[in-house]
Amino acid sequence: MNKISLTRYLVEQQREHGHIPAQLRLLLEVVARACKSISQAVNKGALGGVLGSAGSENVQGEVQKKLDIIANEVLIEANEWGGHLAAMASEEMDSIYAVPNRYPQGEYLLLFDPLDGSSNIDVNVSIGTIFSVLKKPEGGLAVSEQDFLQAGNKQVAAGYCVYGPQTTLVLTVGKGVAMFTLDREQGSFVLTQEDVQIPADTKEFAINMSNMRHWDAPVKRYIDECLQGKEGPRGKDFNMRWIASMVADVHRILTRGGVFMYPWDKREPDKAGKLRLMYEANPMSWLVEQAGGAATNAKTRILDLQPTKLHERVSVVLGSKNEVDRITAYHNGA
Numbered sequence: 001m002n003k004i005s006l007t008r009y010l011v012e013q014q015r016e017h018g019h020i021p022a023q024l025r026l027l028l029e030v031v032a033r034a035c036k037s038i039s040q041a042v043n044k045g046a047l048g049g050v051l052g053s054a055g056s057e058n059v060q061g062e063v064q065k066k067l068d069i070i071a072n073e074v075l076i077e078a079n080e081w082g083g084h085l086a087a088m089a090s091e092e093m094d095s096i097y098a099v100p101n102r103y104p105q106g107e108y109l110l111l112f113d114p115l116d117g118s119s120n121i122d123v124n125v126s127i128g129t130i131f132s133v134l135k136k137p138e139g140g141l142a143v144s145e146q147d148f149l150q151a152g153n154k155q156v157a158a159g160y161c162v163y164g165p166q167t168t169l170v171l172t173v174g175k176g177v178a179m180f181t182l183d184r185e186q187g188s189f190v191l192t193q194e195d196v197q198i199p200a201d202t203k204e205f206a207i208n209m210s211n212m213r214h215w216d217a218p219v220k221r222y223i224d225e226c227l228q229g230k231e232g233p234r235g236k237d238f239n240m241r242w243i244a245s246m247v248a249d250v251h252r253i254l255t256r257g258g259v260f261m262y263p264w265d266k267r268e269p270d271k272a273g274k275l276r277l278m279y280e281a282n283p284m285s286w287l288v289e290q291a292g293g294a295a296t297n298a299k300t301r302i303l304d305l306q307p308t309k310l311h312e313r314v315s316v317v318l319g320s321k322n323e324v325d326r327i328t329a330y331h332n333g334a
């Protein structure tokens with residue numbers, strides 16, 4: 001079989017559709033290279049001294065793990081010198097990171113959750129990196145946080161890399177979703193699935209059930225109906241999965257369908273949700289839509305939300321279209 005590397009895929013996409021300029025291709029290749037090194041660090045585990053807490057907190061008040069910080073540094077070091085970026089933003093940095101003056105400035109903005117699923121690092125369960133690429137708005141000299149505050153429908157590329165039994169990079173540039181598996185012998189990402197499609201119906205849901213007592217009525221209604229199985233209004237049995245790494249849960253949904261929810265709940269009523277809009281919900285929502293699924297904040301399409309701040313949180317419902325539509329309809333009073 002003639003293996004198609006990520007490089008070849010990007011070159012051929014550009015030739016066919018003309019939507020991946022050289023700078024964007026460089027950016028995506030650099031992100032993929034960074035993911036390879038994060039994957040190496042993850043694989044070493046205790047032998048590499050990368051497990052455990054770093055003893056610091058991020059802007060969201062979460063304790064940072066050593067790997068959160070390592071992954072953040074790997075992504076910054078890999079991306080700052082290439083001339084393709086104007087600035088980066090990360091879950092692990094309070095404010096944006098402008099490309100230092102000593103390097104040329106590019107026209108793209110890169111956002112990332114360097115290590116998603118931090119609570120799974122030390123227990124050897126799948127974790128990942130999520131990224132989103134925007135174009136810096138024209139005009140204006142110095143890059144600012146304001147430049148990043150663009151709706152998800154403005155993304156020019158988005159993806160994630162899941163570090164599990166295999167390391168898989170999943171990417172969209174707006175022409176469907178492609179998956180690449182890391183070939184460790186060759187050291188390169190090889191195309192293993194194209195035109196990924198999420199089935200519209202499913203019998204599998206993902207939600208942290210321990211929060212049930214804090215949920216809003218429409219979420220309770222939906223899950224309750226699923227739990228009633230064959231005997232209930234849905235007339236079928238449902239299965240439940242919750243990995244507690246959004247990357248791994250979304251990867252399962254892209255592979256065999258399902259619905260994922262991290263809704264608003266009463267624990268912290270002032271926060272829209274737990275997950276972050278710009279570097280978790282937006283890239284994942286675009287991937288899911290590109291694969292024929294849907295993504296809402298339980299009321300409206302996530303990709304149409306206008307962000308007001310970098311670390312904004314959002315309620316998330318995504319996956320198989322008919323289930324997402326149903327949950328959204330329950331919230332809109334249906």
Ligand code: AHG
Nearest residue numbers: 113115116117118119208244245246
């Ligand atoms: P992060 O590790 O980047 O902070 O993200 C963790 C997120 C997400 O990956 C996952 O779906 C969710 O938090 C898990 O939340 P619970 O701890 O409530 O299960």
Ligand code: MN
Nearest residue numbers: 113116117280
């Ligand atoms: Mn995360």
Ligand code: MN
Nearest residue numbers: 091113115116
């Ligand atoms: Mn994270």
